Amino acid sequence: MTGMGMLRRQSGHPEIATPMTRPDDADGLAARRLAFERLTDQRLLRAYRLATLVMRDSSAAQDAVHDAAVLAWTRFDELRDRSLFDAWFDRIVLNVCRQRLRERRVRPLVIDATPEVALADGASGRAERDVLRRALSRLTPEHRAVVVMRHLEGYSNSEIAARTGEREGTVKSRLHYALRELRAAYDAAGRGTEGTQ
């Protein structure tokens, strides 16, 4: 990974030592930094997408991804197998998103309107997608996360489980209930549209 093997640890490099590191650890730190920067850079767009869709707020998502990166860096040494970085980082991002949504004293903004208002705009496909969008915003963050990971990223149940820290059965159940809710709203919108045409 990223040529880390070429960076051999050596003793006594005071010129690259920082207050955060001992001199004999400087090369190791430089290698870890390089590895971390490359891994996060490769993962950043997907992590940001996930956070944005779960939080329904792009600026809150940016803060969450930044906080997740700080947390990931402080625990980077705990990750033994760096090929698991993507799932590990997604899991941290999701945890930070959940924590931040819980901390919001006022409930997350739900873009809401009566179905009648949405359906009156004529284009049936757009109306149904609008209804779907609002139904998504009403899901819990946990349910929204599994829907995003399955229907946008195409992950399997086991891959989602690795990213959420839940069992596969829990993932399956969350997907089932989330999709049932979305489908109900979607079908109701479709019936409403048919009625208005």
Next chain:
Amino acid sequence: MSDERFDQDLRSVLQEDAPRDVPDDLRRRVGAVPATHPATSGPTRPVWRHPVPLWIGVVSAIAVLLAVGTLQFRPAPQSSVGGAPSSTGSAQPSPSTAAGANSSPSPTPSHAAAVTACRAANLVGRILSWQGAAGSRIADVEVTNTAAPCFVRGTPALQLVDASGRILLDSATAGPSGQPHVTSTDPTFELIPGAHLRTEVQASNYCGAAPAAPIDIAFTLPSGGGRFVSRPGPGVSSAEAVPPCNGPTAGHIEMNGWRR
């Protein structure tokens, strides 16, 4: 309706709502993480620290006082930590400022002075954008501290105000929850000069006469902190600021909790 079409529409919605690029600012912030944070287990949330260590401030203050031989006292503002009834004690902003928090008259030029609640006169609000949604409008608002370090805590009252000063929506009409208030679980946000907080304000159901642009949002701080008006930032139009009339129920305006 078919499963296939449902799946297709769901994917379309997610793709439309998903960002296509990483903002430069986020890329920069994440890229700077390894250089600015120690690689050991630590706090998950950034903590503001004094630019000068507390002990240096204390020692400097004592040295100045001894040299000059005089004390210059400044009464604490009314909305200092001790002046906010519901925030006493738990509102101590951080261990780094706790040393001076108990002494209300404090020496002026020292970091050891207590950090007090931000006054509206020292805060500048800016509306960064308005998002139109069916039935409501959401403003992204940034508030910047322009004076000495202070803290923000609790929920302000909100008003949607037009260019003539007419109040279109007022959170106070919703009862006590819409009045400025502080609860024991509210987080405290310390703001050094130039630091800012963000929030989203959601407004819905305005049924009055057509307002005059630009549309502002007024915040009235808890504990008598005063009222400041957030104006649209450069290039931000008020075209999407006024929520549509949804019916005879009262109009509504509320905000998410403060965040950095």
